[in-house]
Amino acid sequence: MSVVAAVTRKILGTGRRGRLGMSLHAGDTDPGRDSAVGQLSAEVESLRVEVSGLRREMDEAQNRLDFTERLLAQARERGLLNAPKER
Numbered sequence: 230m231s232v233v234a235a236v237t238r239k240i241l242g243t244g245r246r247g248r249l250g251m252s253l254h255a256g257d258t259d260p261g262r263d264s265a266v267g268q269l270s271a272e273v274e275s276l277r278v279e280v281s282g283l284r285r286e287m288d289e290a291q292n293r294l295d296f297t298e299r300l301l302a303q304a305r306e307r308g309l310l311n312a313p314k315e316r
Contacts, residue, residue, distance in 0.1 A: 233269075
């Protein structure tokens, strides 16, 4: 989230910061600002959920890879794997 806030701050320029780095100016009465902040918050939450799912998938794939490597190492130690044939 800090990366998103930093990028948002950079885009919006300097000034007092509100939620998600949105610039707040005295007398700011833009009714669309709260809507935009809500949309950005929803998008950030959606991205968090997606990243969490990707991390779970990556962990599962890594566990499968580790398991496969252990099986291959055991088979090699027992002499169950044939040596590559030379051409």
